Amino acid sequence: MEIRTAVSPRDIKAYTTERMREEFLIQDLLLPGKIKMVYSHVDRIIAGGARPAEPIALQAGKEIGADFFLQRREMGIVNIGPAGTVMVDGTEYRLEKSDGLYVSMGSKDLVFSSDDPKNPAKFYFNSCPAHAAFPTKKILKKDIKGNHLGSIQQSNERTIYKYIDPQAGAKSCQLVMGMTVLEPGNMWNSMPCHTHDRRMEVYFYFDLPENAVVFHLMGEPAETRHIVMRNEEAVISPSWSIHSGVGTASYTFIWGMCGENQNFDDMDHVPMAILK
Ligand SMILES: O=C(O)C(=O)C[C@H](O)C(=O)CO
Numbered sequence: 001m002e003i004r005t006a007v008s009p010r011d012i013k014a015y016t017t018e019r020m021r022e023e024f025l026i027q028d029l030l031l032p033g034k035i036k037m038v039y040s041h042v043d044r045i046i047a048g049g050a051r052p053a054e055p056i057a058l059q060a061g062k063e064i065g066a067d068f069f070l071q072r073r074e075m076g077i078v079n080i081g082p083a084g085t086v087m088v089d090g091t092e093y094r095l096e097k098s099d100g101l102y103v104s105m106g107s108k109d110l111v112f113s114s115d116d117p118k119n120p121a122k123f124y125f126n127s128c129p130a131h132a133a134f135p136t137k138k139i140l141k142k143d144i145k146g147n148h149l150g151s152i153q154q155s156n157e158r159t160i161y162k163y164i165d166p167q168a169g170a171k172s173c174q175l176v177m178g179m180t181v182l183e184p185g186n187m188w189n190s191m192p193c194h195t196h197d198r199r200m201e202v203y204f205y206f207d208l209p210e211n212a213v214v215f216h217l218m219g220e221p222a223e224t225r226h227i228v229m230r231n232e233e234a235v236i237s238p239s240w241s242i243h244s245g246v247g248t249a250s251y252t253f254i255w256g257m258c259g260e261n262q263n264f265d266d267m268d269h270v271p272m273a274i275l276k
């Protein structure tokens with residue numbers, strides 16, 4: 001498992017493009033036959049991906065310091081590819097594209113598999129520390145009432161689906177997770193932008209056409225930087241950072257948050273006038 005340390009906003013003022021990418025960008029999440037994980041010291045979130053040709057079991061590495069991966073953690077999983085199954089302590093949860101699964105703290109065995117090994121599922125997941133167990137639950141996108149935001153006039157018409165949230169989908173100890181789908185012809189997410197000092201966030205961009213990119217914007221509001229991102233890449237957003245993006249085509253992304261509270265609306269909105 002790769003470890004990423006926390007970064008001060010004062011330091012990124014001097015970062016090159018390469019250093020920005022080393023610290024925040026997460027690539028190669030969905031390599032066939034592998035589970036890839038990045039452990040961030042920012043609120044100890046783990047972002048990962050599994051693309052199983054054969055069934056693959058999730059292993060706790062030394063980094064976790066526990067007998068098994070979810071001994072003191074919880075996890076949210078969304079399948080963004082062809083159908084597959086996540087087996088949790090012997091119970092099978094079959095996930096089609098866009099189906100999600102919340103996995104309880106204390107679950108011991110977790111195995112990812114695909115319906116068709118030649119066309120494997122694409123499981124993206126976030127995991128964060130937990131101190132209380134909530135039931136494992138399958139979440140269907142069609143059962144979530146989307147929150148429609150933005151407009152074509154502002155190039156930001158999109159729908160937010162909350163998969164793991166105190167008010168929707170599955171309940172959790174601290175993980176909050178969802179999917180935002182841009183309407184065709186819309187490019188911007190999360191603009192006007194915000195920060196939330198109480199939570200960090202990881203964004204995972206997908207459903208981007210080949211050769212399309214998203215300019216992910218981050219940094220303190222008056223000291224922004226960008227990271228050019230391609231399909232199926234993720235980015236770590238510390239709590240002091242804005243997180244917003246503009247694509248050369250419309251796209252979808254999964255956001256996962258953890259930290260002090262779970263209140264989605266507890267954002268510090270950034271007035272457009274102070275952006276630099
Ligand atoms: O498009 C959006 O706006 C979002 O998806 C917002 C993010 O989920 C977010 O930053 C929540 O804090």
Ligand SMILES: [Zn+2]
Binds near residue numbers: 195
């Ligand atoms: Zn946010």
